Amino acid sequence: xxxxxxxxxxxxxxxxxxxxxxxxxxxxxxxxxxxxxxxxxxxxxxxxxxxxxxxxxxxxxxxxxxxxxxxxxxxxxxxxxxxxxxxxxxxxxxxxxxxxxxxxxxxxxxxxxx
Amino acid sequence: xxxxxxxxxxxxxxxxxxxxxxxxxxxxxxxxxxxxxxxxxxxxxxxxxxxxxxxxxxxxxxxxxxxxxxxxxxxxxxxxxxxxxxxxxxxxxxxxxxxxxxxxxxxxxxxxxxxxxxxxxxxxxxxxxxxxxxxxxxxxxxxxxxxxxxxxxxxxxxxxxxxxxxxxxxxxxxxxxxxxxxxxxxxxxxxxxxxxxxxxxxxxxxxxxxxxxxxxxxx
Numbered sequence: 001x002x003x004x005x006x007x008x009x010x011x012x013x014x015x016x017x018x019x020x021x022x023x024x025x026x027x028x029x030x031x032x033x034x035x036x037x038x039x040x041x042x043x044x045x046x047x048x049x050x051x052x053x054x055x056x057x058x059x060x061x062x063x064x065x066x067x068x069x070x071x072x073x074x075x076x077x078x079x080x081x082x083x084x085x086x087x088x089x090x091x092x093x094x095x096x097x098x099x100x101x102x103x104x105x106x107x108x109x110x111x112x113x114x
Numbered sequence: 115x116x117x118x119x120x121x122x123x124x125x126x127x128x129x130x131x132x133x134x135x136x137x138x139x140x141x142x143x144x145x146x147x148x149x150x151x152x153x154x155x156x157x158x159x160x161x162x163x164x165x166x167x168x169x170x171x172x173x174x175x176x177x178x179x180x181x182x183x184x185x186x187x188x189x190x191x192x193x194x195x196x197x198x199x200x201x202x203x204x205x206x207x208x209x210x211x212x213x214x215x216x217x218x219x220x221x222x223x224x225x226x227x228x229x230x231x232x233x234x235x236x237x238x239x240x241x242x243x244x245x246x247x248x249x250x251x252x253x254x255x256x257x258x259x260x261x262x263x264x265x266x267x268x269x270x271x272x273x274x275x276x277x278x279x280x281x282x283x284x285x286x287x288x289x290x291x292x293x294x295x296x297x298x299x300x301x302x303x304x305x306x307x308x309x310x311x312x313x314x315x316x317x318x319x320x321x322x323x324x325x326x327x328x329x330x331x332x333x
Contacts, residue, residue: 113118
């Protein structure tokens with residue numbers, strides 16, 4: 001469900017960009033997706049392949065996903081560590097006072113156009 | 115063939131729509147509140163008491179967002195406030211476009227306060243700006259004080275946190291101070307209230323804040 005909402009907005013953003021810059025066809029879209037953004041990449045690509053057909057400017061555009069590794073900061077010992085491997089508890093000092101620095105974003109990096 | 119660098123977040127088009135909607139509502143003097151929480155945190159029950167207490171001072175309407183059914187809208191209408199059921203078309207959150215459609219369904223009647231009761235979910239609603247002037251989230255005592263750690267985005271984007279169901283606190287190990295500390299670490303300016311919609315405890319502080327927010331929005 002989440003993926004569908006994001007795809008609908010992605011398609012709208014790209015259509016607006018295409019109209020503004022007089023682009024006829026978008027061939028490739030590169031997204032940067034955070035490791036813990038909650039986006040399931042397989043399902044996300046399926047959603048894209050379904051929805052792109054509704055937009056003439058996007059209907060053959062391939063979706064390329066780049067992963068942004070998730071990094072957590074520990075406010076107790078002030079070190080950072082990979083979120084996916086260690087989760088919420090700091091592997092150095094075992095504090096639970098930890099915060100995600102990056103890894104939950106979803107950014108349109110670039111598009112390739114005709 | 116050429117490559118265009120965009121570097122914009124996927125929800126940028128929604129953010130733009132939300133900004134337009136927010137300025138239209140500001141011009142009308144209607145405060146839109148995006149009310150978010152997990153299912154069963156007590157969104158509708160909090161609204162019922164708030165409406166009962168404040169409906170003589172302010173014109174209030176509620177937009178109930180659900181994937182299906184209209185049980186919440188029926189509860190609100192019983193109190194004499196206008197309610198519409200907003201349908202998300204199967205989606206787990208409301209966005210600015212769906213919010214605009216629901217506002218149109220409310221009609222031309224002027225309101226001081228419109229509450230959007232978002233879909234029960236602590237994840238997706240946090241990511242989509244609806245055009246609301248204020249974001250209010252609920253966390254109920256039975257859910258646990260660790261939720262700011264699990265759903266940091268929701269706590270980061272909300273202006274207000276209401277801890278609900280304080281009447282059952284004796285039966286749960288909910289650490290209010292730890293919860294507030296975690297929430298403020300994510301969001302230092304967050305307003306935090308503790309209420310029981312059943313007994314009315316803590317409602318005065320929440321309703322004072324809300325009344326002031328409605329009046330400030332008209333300035």
